[in-house]
Amino acid sequence: MVDHVNVGTTVLIVDDHPTFRATARMLLEAEGYDVVGEAPDGETGITAAGRLEPDLVLLDVNLPDLDGFSVAERITSRAGAPAVVLVSSRDSSDFGPLVLGSGARGFIPKGELSGAALAELI
Amino acid sequence: MxxxxxxxxxxxxxxxxxxxxxxxxxxxxxxxxxxxxxxxxxxxxxxxxxxxxxxxxxxxxxxxxxxxxxxxxxxxxxxxxxxxxxxxxxxxxxxxxxxxxxxxxxxxxxxxxxxxxxxxxxxxxxxxxxxxxxxxxxxxxxxxxxxxxxxxxxxxxxxxxxxxxxxxxxxxxxxxxxxxxxxxxxxxxxxxxxxxxxxxxxxxxxxxxxxxxxxxxxxxxxxxxxxxxxxxxxxxxxxxxxxxxxxxxxxxxxxxxxxxxxxxAGAVGELIERLNDPDRRKGLREALADALGDRGLQLVYWRPKTGRFVTYEGQPVDLPEPGSGRAVTEVERDGMRIGAFIHDSQVLDEPELVRAVAGSAALALENERLEAELRARVEELESSRARLLEVSMFERRRLERDLHDGAQQRLVALSLQIAMALGKLDSDPAAARALLDAARDELRKALEELRELARGIHPAILTDRGLEPALEALAERAPLRVELEAIPGERMPAPVEAAAYFVVAESLTNTVKYAGARQASVRIGRDDGYAVVEVRDDGVGGADPTGGTGLRGLADRVAALDGRLEVHSPPGEGTLVRANIPCVSS
Structure with a gap:
């Protein structure tokens, strides 16, 4: 069920859990996305976003160094910045208005991640 | 003479x-x-x-x-x-x-x-x-x-x-x-x-x-x-x-x-009068300083529980070294050490005066000692309560992190794998089966982690079956040889059992992490209204009971039951952790 809107959309996954990065890559690639990189923490994620210039950054809220909201702010403050979608194993109600204040397009709980959910936000 | x-x-x-x-x-x-x-x-x-x-x-x-x-x-x-x-x-x-x-x-x-x-x-x-x-x-x-x-x-x-x-x-x-x-x-x-x-x-x-x-x-x-x-x-x-x-x-x-x-004679008489006057009793130190003619006189009180002298505020005191110009005269009452004056060593030139003053002040000093003891205890309780609170906060944060990083991540992965498997069920049943296999594996690991976590909070076997089976299970899971030398079969009050269990569990965790030991032994005995828990290993020793949250947390946990934790860990000679926990009922 490859959605043609997604085909070729380049993605960077920023998350400190290797299990999630692997599963998300598998899921997104199965749905036609092109996962161009992975990063285990905020600083690496910001650098990788600048270098790889992906269309989309899938960004975990809880990172070991910076929190996802400030990483989102820094990525989206640049010109021609990629779309950022925040993910977390927590619920969006845990974060209140922080998500939209960060410049991110939206939030998806990790368990509900899918190509369709992403496509809706970007 | x-x-x-x-x-x-x-x-x-x-x-x-x-x-x-x-x-x-x-x-x-x-x-x-x-x-x-x-x-x-x-x-x-x-x-x-x-x-x-x-x-x-x-x-x-x-x-x-x-x-x-x-x-x-x-x-x-x-x-x-x-x-x-x-x-x-x-x-x-x-x-x-x-x-x-x-x-x-x-x-x-x-x-x-x-x-x-x-x-x-x-x-x-x-x-x-x-x-x-x-x-x-x-x-x-x-x-x-x-x-x-x-x-x-x-x-x-x-x-x-x-x-x-x-x-x-x-x-x-x-x-x-x-x-x-x-x-x-x-x-x-x-x-x-x-x-x-x-x-x-x-x-x-x-x-x-x-x-x-x-x-x-x-x-x-x-x-x-x-x-x-x-x-x-x-x-x-x-x-x-x-x-x-x-x-x-x-x-x-x-x-x-x-x-x-x-x-x-006048000075001693005046001292006795001052000590007996309820309005003027407050200035015991001043009264003694006047009687001995040493304005810098310091009063310290004996605390049998810690085996140290403490100030009126309950703070431990180091006694002056010989030759420092200050000397210590101990005060006894009914053969029991109750306190001491720290004074100019010249005062000792008049031994009769010192004896007379020490004798007259003994009762008042005993009263102040009891107050100092009480203050020291309150201070200990306050700081141990604060530490317990800190430890419990720390434990909650660790629990949240363990849940978030462990089981929760596995369940997230599981959810995504099932979603993917559902997507492939019709088009590619073989791929769907592989995804479900991986999902079951993930589920097994998530369950194992949750079990481990629950045991860390409070092992069910301890509540259900008591200390002996709980410790046997603990010993079996430990990655080194643990000999259970003497464990009482009869049940003890739940808080005592829990404290004893965690003394053993935390000590064994430390042994595995730091001691480089080949084996450990556990002994729990009853002695004069106390449960005495001993965990000994043959590792490198040198454990510091004040460093790190593990042993400190244990000490506070034991102190909360009015017990006492001791750590003997000379470098190169292994470590012995001993807890004495009051245990009245059997």
Missing amino acids: AALRRALIALFAVGVVFAALDVVFTVSSRHEADKAVAASLGAIIGLSFIGVGVFAWFRRPLSRFGLLMTGVGFAWFLAGLSESNSSAIYTIGSFLSPLYVVVAVHMVLAFPSGRLETTAERAIVVAGYMAVLVVRLPYFLLGANTTDQLRGTLPRDALALAQRPDLADVFGYSGAFVAGVGLIATGVLLLGKRRRASAAQRRQEAPMLWNGLFLAAVLIGAAVADFAGAPEGTVTAAGVVALVAFAVMPYAFLAGLVRSRYSR
Whole structure:
């Protein structure tokens, strides 16, 4: 069920859990996305976003160094910045208005991640 | 004490022999004008100093004051040798005749401890001895008093190498000048000493000090008069007055002693009165400081539980080192140590006073000790409560992180894998099956992690089956050999069982993490209302019970049950963790 809107959309996954990065890559690639990189923490994620210039950054809220909201702010403050979608194993109600204040397009709980959910936000 | 008494009696006997010799020399002297006065006064003055000195020495063996006063008496008798008609004995006596003045200055400056305290005091005394024993030597080598000797009134100067009375006089006057300066300096130092003394000390020192000051003034006056060429009668009169003042000195000391005994009895009486007056009881430290005449006195209280002295506020105290100038007098009540005073070590010169004060203060000190004990306990409880709270916060954060990083991530992955499998169910059943296999694996791991986490919070087997099966399971899971040596089969109160379990669990965790041990052993016994938990390993030792949250948290957990955790971990000799937890019911 490859959605043609997604085909070729380049993605960077920023998350400190290797299990999630692997599963998300598998899921997104199965749905036609092109996962161009992975990063285990905020600083690496910001650098990788600048270098790889992906269309989309899938960004975990809880990172070991910076929190996802400030990483989102820094990525989206640049010109021609990629779309950022925040993910977390927590619920969006845990974060209140922080998500939209960060410049991110939206939030998806990790368990509900899918190509369709992403496509809706970007 | 008996040996000291015998030695001092013998010393006094020697003094009597010296006195007799002096009397013999004086009576038979060919150059003493007033034999009766010189013989009787000489013997009385010398024996007064020796007698009172020996008495003071016996009463306060720790003080060197008695020794110095006895020394003045003997030096006085040495001066008496100048009455001899023998040229050699006359010369020795004559040469050493001013020595008693220097020893007397030494004694007065060192009053009451017998020790010189300031550099100025030491400098004056050393200069005095040097002036007498060294500076005056050329005076004799150059033929002192040659003119008198030529007239035949005095024996020959046995030390004379030359007959140069003019040169000898230069040294004679220099000696007199040094003596004058030394006496003025002594007077200044005595006034300073009086200013620094406490009220109690002043009472005791006054007669001696005034006597010393008067003597110094008369001697200075006589020296100045002599220098200015005053008529001989004036100088002689000043000399007689000085002699009388000097003769009075030992009795001035005795008078001070009597005054201080009265004032000491007064001080102890006043102390008892103050201690019994409910309105004034608060200032125990001040009352004791006044009674002992030491304003810097510090009171500390014994805490049997920790085996340390603590302040009134309950803070542990380090006692002063020997030789630091401060000393410790312990106070006991019914044979039990209850506290101590930390005071100036000079206070020990009056052991009876210290004993009397310690005895009168024991009851009040015991009351304050109980208060200090209570405060120390409250402080411990407060800080242990704060630490327990901190530990529990820390535990909650760790739990949240463990859940988030562990089981929650696995469940997220599981959810995504199932979603993907659903998507492929029709198009690619083989891929869907592989995804579901992976999902089941993930689920198994998530369950295992949750089980481990739940056990860390509180193992169900402990609640259901008790300590023995819980510890057996713990030992089985441990990655090293754990020998369960003695575990009571019967149940104990749940909080005690839980504390014992976590002492073992945390100790074993530490052993695995840090000790590099081959094996560990666990023993739990019952002893006099306590559950005694011991975990021993054969690892590298050197564990620090104050570092890290693990052992500290355990100690607080045990302290919350009024128990005590000890860690013995000498480097290279393994670690023993022992917890004593009160356990009344069985």
